[in-house]
Amino acid sequence: MSRSSAAANQLDQAGFQNIACITSGLQKVKPGTFDSVGTTELQDAGKAGLVTVQGKISAVLGTVLVCAYLFITFFPEQAEKLLQFAPTS
Template structure:
């Protein structure tokens, strides 16, 4: 059995990835490719915010939010499901403690990011809630985690997967009904970066 991957561009920002499984036993110099020896294994669509909204409203896609708990709590699409691809790393071995301390003193302080690790139960949790033929729109803040999650689920047999290009940070305000303390596009902003403008203004005033 061999696998062949190809990318076929469509109009707008939508891109479709198709993975084909080809049975070598059915291919000889005297026999051309045919539909019976090809099996579509999975496809992942990459769409913008407006197209994502259409997938939900017209094609019955369900939103699966794979962000960490902190960003999910700040703002999320109404009626979405939440299965984080990464979870907070609370391991207490020496190496992890050192890394977590360094992280919290820098990235955690400035960007409000938790120290995380891959969720070992990600696939299991998704399988408990969805069948492999479910139509899933995977979302994260920047678009990277949703792609990683889609690749993971594709290998597990999920067939109908879509992701928002560049994540929720690229979605125009009001595109989706959301709940939370901030707008969807701002859910990734936290820590000192959220007040750096004010700090700069104060320092500038003092210097003047």
Template structure:
């Protein structure tokens, strides 16, 4: 049995009561349990796709999807590139690109108005869907939209693809699934820090293991 977290929602709708009174219409509420959304870990998600027939739908934006995605998944972004040209959007896009875009490589997006319809065009409400994103937030929001639209079998990876270890899923792209959300100057800085750290460690080991050779090398450095 999967040790997952399930959420269900109690929905209500108001309908006219069959009994009527002069000059009055009596309303009653009907209660029903809406479909469950399963929040699973990576191992459970793997089992859902391998054994239970779940179809993977990637709801990330195109930039993260292109960096790395699960092979044979479907891509239906919850957010799309915002290329509107009204003054307010232009200002927001400029501010975004000079900060979040530059440092974190995040695109300037807006909600995809065709998200639910795009999913409906490809899958029936009975299709078992595993929704994935990078951190788990967008897939949860997407699951809520699809659940309200009538989809009955939805699962999400709780912490997103950032928690997927290399080799868990067969992937396509230039990087690993867990790193697909990293871009911009932060990623470059991280690479520089890793290189410098490696150099310093090697230098320390060289000085420790070969002190005589290290001293000769230091004597060869011109003094300022």
């Protein structure tokens, strides 16, 4: 599989068979279309591992935001005092 039609043409001229060229982006490749090694889906291959990192960051950020919301909801006076300490421009 190639992400460049020029590379696919070169491989074809060199005698390789079963060459595929993705022109509409990896996001359009449905799981199971091509054989792959590992657990990462092909549409995530071009993201340089960000998919695995993003999941962890999203979970932490979501937890922080929910905790902040609950703190502001249940302790509004304390939240207001904390916000007064925040630097302003």
